[in-house]
Amino acid sequence: xxxxxxxxxxxxxxxxxxxxxxxxxxxxxxxxxxxxxxxxxxxxxxxxxxxxxxxxxxxxxxxxxxxxxxxxxxxxxxxxxxxxxxxxxxxxxxxxxxxxxxxxxxxxxxxxxxxxxxxxxxxxxxxxxxxxxxxxxxxxxxxxxxxxxxxxxxxxxxxxxxxxxxxxxxxxxxxxxxxxxxxxxxxxxxxxxxxxxxxxxxxxxxxxxxxxxxxxxxx
Numbered sequence: 001x002x003x004x005x006x007x008x009x010x011x012x013x014x015x016x017x018x019x020x021x022x023x024x025x026x027x028x029x030x031x032x033x034x035x036x037x038x039x040x041x042x043x044x045x046x047x048x049x050x051x052x053x054x055x056x057x058x059x060x061x062x063x064x065x066x067x068x069x070x071x072x073x074x075x076x077x078x079x080x081x082x083x084x085x086x087x088x089x090x091x092x093x094x095x096x097x098x099x100x101x102x103x104x105x106x107x108x109x110x111x112x113x114x115x116x117x118x119x120x121x122x123x124x125x126x127x128x129x130x131x132x133x134x135x136x137x138x139x140x141x142x143x144x145x146x147x148x149x150x151x152x153x154x155x156x157x158x159x160x161x162x163x164x165x166x167x168x169x170x171x172x173x174x175x176x177x178x179x180x181x182x183x184x185x186x187x188x189x190x191x192x193x194x195x196x197x198x199x200x201x202x203x204x205x206x207x208x209x210x211x212x213x214x215x216x217x218x219x
Contacts, residue, residue, distance in 0.1 A: 002081055025045070
């Protein structure tokens with residue numbers, strides 16, 4: 001794509017330009033479909049390229065024309081190579097100008113020579129892999145966040161279980177103290193009962209003694 005900037009900018013117009021575009025896009029499609037990543041028809045790759053440029057242009061324009069706002073290396077490369085000096089069109093105009101590539105009467109893969117032998121690949125179009133890696137990284141980040149939240153929840157559950165165990169220990173200790181108090185109270189009642197019995201026996205003995213004393217006294 002870098003060796004054919006006119007193709008990247010959608011500037012191949014007219015009959016000869018359109019025919020050249022067909023050949024170059026067919027070549028590009030074969031190359032990118034043979035590398036790791038998604039496999040798409042030519043029309044899909046053409047639309048992908050137009051949408052990608054539109055996205056990059058929108059990001060830069062949305063940040064006051066500052067290309068440093070671009071995050072990925074491929075977006076920076078697209079800006080530097082194709083869009084930095086292409087200020088003649090707006091975002092909408094760029095998409096409109098390239099839309100002729102996706103017309104049915106423009107691109108028919110069956111009309112191309114499928115037995116045509118391509119020269120050594122000269123286009124490095126690795127964006128699908130980058131997109132896949134970005135999506136994978138996003139999924140991994142979400143997974144890490146979920147696992148972090150789960151770990152925090154487990155920590156809180158462990159803390160709550162520890163607090164509950166301590167409360168149960170204090171309750172058991174309080175129950176043991178209460179049982180000892182009840183036992184001491186029962187012993188006290190037993191002592192009182194025994195003392196009361198002894199007092200009663202003493203009173204009975206005193207009563208018997210007094211009766212004997214008065215019965216033996218002279219009248």
